[in-house]
Amino acid sequence: MEIAFAKAGGLVPTIVQDDRTGDVLMLGFMNEEALAETRRSREVVFYSRLRNRLWKKGESSGHVLKVREIRVDCDADAVLVRVEAVGLGVCHEGYRSCFFRRMEDDGTAKVIEERTFDPDRVYGQEKKQ
């Protein structure tokens, strides 16, 4: 099947969901090469807009995302990857999920998850790998 990379400017938003718990863990972007590499290696590879290169999730932390299932949406311009997340969390802030804050009615953000690891020990100076 064709993913609508061209329509999406080369990058499609990719949702990562824990295959066991159903929790949404993070959102990244894939280009065609990142998706191909994800399918080949069975571990999630994104395209980093910041670093302008392929970025294997967990390449420095070891917190890789093992692919269980890849889904595509009706318009083929978004991808959902169900994974087994290796390690104590995917977020460079030290949480299981990057969505650890709730937007309150007054517009403030409230942390509603427990920290599961110390990001300084895992990432050191090089954050968010």
Added chain:
Amino acid sequence: MEIAFAKAGGLVPTIVQDDRTGDVLMLGFMNEEALAETRRSREVVFYSRLRNRLWKKGESSGHVLKVREIRVDCDADAVLVRVEAVGLGVCHEGYRSCFFRRMEDDGTAKVIEERTFDPDRVYGQEKKQ
């Protein structure tokens, strides 16, 4: 809290998740106005890149998404909305979730969900509202 709309070119990817089942239902985009309107009305409003205007999900189908919780990610450039989805499905193709197809090892897409409604009866000629 500040959402990084500017960094994201004005639009942040927004994941819609069923609050009860945990299923990921769809992905859309919100600009600042869409998020404000979603928070005010407690029903999900996206920004349609195709129509270049705010787009209330369910405005013609009645399949609105009632907001249960809004979460933001660590970089504040992605939003997760947990919802109660009114009606038999969110997808204009007639499924509960837009992610009704699995990418197979050979690259083909396989439908792995059951159709829950007839989209022609719900949407008529004007698709995808």
